[in-house]
Amino acid sequence: MISQEQFIRLWTEARPSVAAFLHALVPDHHAAEDLLQEVAVILLRKLADYDPARPFLPWALGMARFELLEHRRSLARSPLCFNSDLVGRLAETWAERQPDLEARRAALRDCLRTVGGKTAAMLRLRYEEQLGFDAIAERLGIAGGGVRMAVSRARDALRNCVRDSLLTGGHP
Amino acid sequence: MKTLLDRHLDGDLAEADRPAFIAWLNAAPENRFEFACAIQDEQTIREHFATAAATAALPVTTPHRRRLRFLPWLAAAAGLMLAAAGIGYAVLRYPAARLTGGDPGLPARPERGAVLLTGTRPAELRLGGYCRIELAPETEAVMEGQPRQEQLYLKTGELRCEVNSGKGAFMIRTDAGRVRVTGTRFTVRILSGEENPQPREKGIEPMQTKMLVQVLAGTVMVAGSWGERALAAGDSATLPPAPAAVTSPAPQSNLPTAGVNAAVTIAHPLGATANGGFVQKPNVAPNAAPLAGNRPAGAGADVENVVTIKLTDIPLTQYCSFLSSMANLPVTCDPALADRKISVDLNEVSVLEAADAAAAQVAGKATVITSQTPVPLGTVPGPKIRILIAPLPGK
Numbered sequence: 001m002i003s004q005e006q007f008i009r010l011w012t013e014a015r016p017s018v019a020a021f022l023h024a025l026v027p028d029h030h031a032a033e034d035l036l037q038e039v040a041v042i043l044l045r046k047l048a049d050y051d052p053a054r055p056f057l058p059w060a061l062g063m064a065r066f067e068l069l070e071h072r073r074s075l076a077r078s079p080l081c082f083n084s085d086l087v088g089r090l091a092e093t094w095a096e097r098q099p100d101l102e103a104r105r106a107a108l109r110d111c112l113r114t115v116g117g118k119t120a121a122m123l124r125l126r127y128e129e130q131l132g133f134d135a136i137a138e139r140l141g142i143a144g145g146g147v148r149m150a151v152s153r154a155r156d157a158l159r160n161c162v163r164d165s166l167l168t169g170g171h172p
Numbered sequence: 173m174k175t176l177l178d179r180h181l182d183g184d185l186a187e188a189d190r191p192a193f194i195a196w197l198n199a200a201p202e203n204r205f206e207f208a209c210a211i212q213d214e215q216t217i218r219e220h221f222a223t224a225a226a227t228a229a230l231p232v233t234t235p236h237r238r239r240l241r242f243l244p245w246l247a248a249a250a251g252l253m254l255a256a257a258g259i260g261y262a263v264l265r266y267p268a269a270r271l272t273g274g275d276p277g278l279p280a281r282p283e284r285g286a287v288l289l290t291g292t293r294p295a296e297l298r299l300g301g302y303c304r305i306e307l308a309p310e311t312e313a314v315m316e317g318q319p320r321q322e323q324l325y326l327k328t329g330e331l332r333c334e335v336n337s338g339k340g341a342f343m344i345r346t347d348a349g350r351v352r353v354t355g356t357r358f359t360v361r362i363l364s365g366e367e368n369p370q371p372r373e374k375g376i377e378p379m380q381t382k383m384l385v386q387v388l389a390g391t392v393m394v395a396g397s398w399g400e401r402a403l404a405a406g407d408s409a410t411l412p413p414a415p416a417a418v419t420s421p422a423p424q425s426n427l428p429t430a431g432v433n434a435a436v437t438i439a440h441p442l443g444a445t446a447n448g449g450f451v452q453k454p455n456v457a458p459n460a461a462p463l464a465g466n467r468p469a470g471a472g473a474d475v476e477n478v479v480t481i482k483l484t485d486i487p488l489t490q491y492c493s494f495l496s497s498m499a500n501l502p503v504t505c506d507p508a509l510a511d512r513k514i515s516v517d518l519n520e521v522s523v524l525e526a527a528d529a530a531a532a533q534v535a536g537k538a539t540v541i542t543s544q545t546p547v548p549l550g551t552v553p554g555p556k557i558r559i560l561i562a563p564l565p566g567k
Contacts, residue, residue: 016215024211027183029218045320051516075391086198093204104209105216127214127219133182142241158213 002052011040017057017101018064021094025068025082029130035071039064058095065091067150104162111161119154126151177210185484252299266319267301274307288313290329297324303342306332308361316345324381330361347381349411363410384410485513491530 003009019036026032035125041065043050050059065087080091094101115123118140133151137144176193177183185193196203268281275291282288288297290311297305299315299322307313311329320340324331327347335342344351344360351360363382385394386408394403394411403409483491491514516529 016212020208020212020215023215024207041320082194082197086194089198089201090204090208093201093208097205097208100205101208101212105212108213109220112217118541123217124221127218148182151182155181155213157180158217162213 001048002050006052007044007047011043011060011152014057014060015040016105017098018060020101021061021064021091024090025087026071031071035067039067042067055095057098058091061091061095101147103166107162107165108158110165111122111158114161115154115158119150122147122150123154178206181210181214265296269300269315270298272296282315284315284317288314288315299324299342300340302336302340304334308332317343326360326362328362333360346382346383349394351385352393352395382410382412384408484515486515488512488514488530491516 015036018039019032022035022039023032026035039060039062043060043125046063050056068087069084122136124138126132131139133147134144137147140147176185176189176196179189180193195208207359228434236425269283271278271280271282271288272295273290274288274293274295278288278290278295279286282297288295288307288311290307290309292309294309295307295311297303297307299305300320305324308330311331312327313331314325314327315323316325317323321343322340323343323345324555325345331344333342341352346360346362361384363384385392385403386404392403394409396412432433514530516526518526518529
């Protein structure tokens with residue numbers, strides 16, 4: 001059995017992926033965060049079951065998957081009612097493509113540092129304050145459709161930045 | 173598809189678009205990877221701006237603005253260390269049990285397995301930082317359970333419990349049944365003397381433990397060999413209930429709530445002629461009303477026994493025998509499936525749930541059943557397999 005210190009290290013590494021997986025399937029941000037906490041507690045409880053010879057992330061994702069299915073009732077109210085097979089396939093994707101996802105995350109963090117001005121203000125309202133497009137438009141004094149378009153363009157720009165960064169293996 | 177993905181990210185995906193979107197996700201691993209990337213991007217952007225906001229809120233004490241470049245990293249590192257320390261603290265510093273009051277000689281920090289006898293004075297016990305239990309005078313209880321799943325065995329006397337929700341589970345076990353809660357206030361009292369009159373004639377019925385449960389706030393689940401029921405705030409119940417209370421007919425397709433003296437049979441609804449599932453024992457009548465009072469109390473089955481099972485690739489027959497011994501009742505399975513192997517990893521589930529888990533696995537609903545597998549009690553997924561409760565033959 002691994003030590004608590006080892007667990008903390010492994011969980012720190014795996015947490016973003018497990019969080020993204022849960023956020024993918026539970027659109028409600030707070031519900032997904034609650035679920036993430038629950039998964040962390042379950043992992044701690046089941047630490048004795050973890051085989052250190054095996055990778056940690058698939059194990060953690062497996063627990064997250066089961067926890068997610070436990071919350072099937074709330075999931076059923078979500079915009080996407082994934083069946084358990086698809087949930088399983090998505091968990092596999094997260095586990096198998098973890099190195100790619102990790103590289104992408106690092107690249108995106110670098111790209112985000114280049115965002116400034118009105119775009120940054122808009123993204124901050126959208127992602128940090130979680131405002132709707134209309135509320136952002138009202139706050140910034142622009143048309144709602146314009147905000148939607150601007151956020152979409154910002155996403156595209158960030159995706160392009162990430163793609164270029166990954167292709168060149170360097171910074172944006 | 174990018175448009176649909178963006179709509180999903182914005183929470184604007186229309187009902188009509190969902191089948192197409194799900195079909196796209198199912199279609200190829202690369203699609204699922206694209207979806208994973210998009211979701212992770214959203215998460216990363218959200219974290220980026222949250223960190224930036226937190227950093228902006230920090231007081232700047234230096235005129236050298238170049239140092240601000242490191243603040244997001246410092247904040248992230250500090251947050252990481254705090255989170256790690258928090259987890260470590262939660263793990264390593266699970267609150268020890270504390271006992272105050274009671275007669276002299278009671279341990280101040282009792283450990284699991286400790287027998288707590290209050291004597292002439294009441295005592296107060298705190299467990300796991302979320303359970304506060306008042307033990308009345310002349311109460312005998314044993315500390316059981318484990319971290320975040322605290323449990324007391326109440327042998328005699330009375331307990332008054334307050335449980336904070338969201339911290340862990342709590343259960344009081346008595347010879348009369350169990351009381352499970354996650355956040356509530358209630359009392360449990362073992363009835364004795366005039367409160368629990370026993371038959372005077374010898375040989376009719378052995379001494380039966382009864383308990384009185386009063387719920388002050390929230391909801392509790394009470395369970396025993398006599399069944400299971402929920403009690404809400406303001407409710408009180410003496411348990412086990414009188415025999416007449418458990419004579420209702422057994423439902424056709426769901427588990428009855430009362431199952432005293434019952435046998436669990438994992439059966440195909442079409443009976444012994446069907447393949448692919450368990451069959452009921454030939455001498456057990458299906459769908460009959462559970463019998464009440466035809467066996468001495470305490471000698472019957474306990475389908476609500478809590479079991480922890482971790483078995484890999486064991487023959488179904490062995491699993492059935494194991495359940496049978498755990499529940500003190502006949503659990504049978506289709507001889508045709510005797511060589512079928514199953515794997516289970518169940519933590520503190522009832523015998524019925526354990527049987528459900530096996531049935532679900534045999535029905536091909538899962539390869540390995542764990543405690544996290546959503547198998548609702550008594551409603552095995554799939555139209556062909558179900559569990560019946562039937563009376564014991566001719567006892």
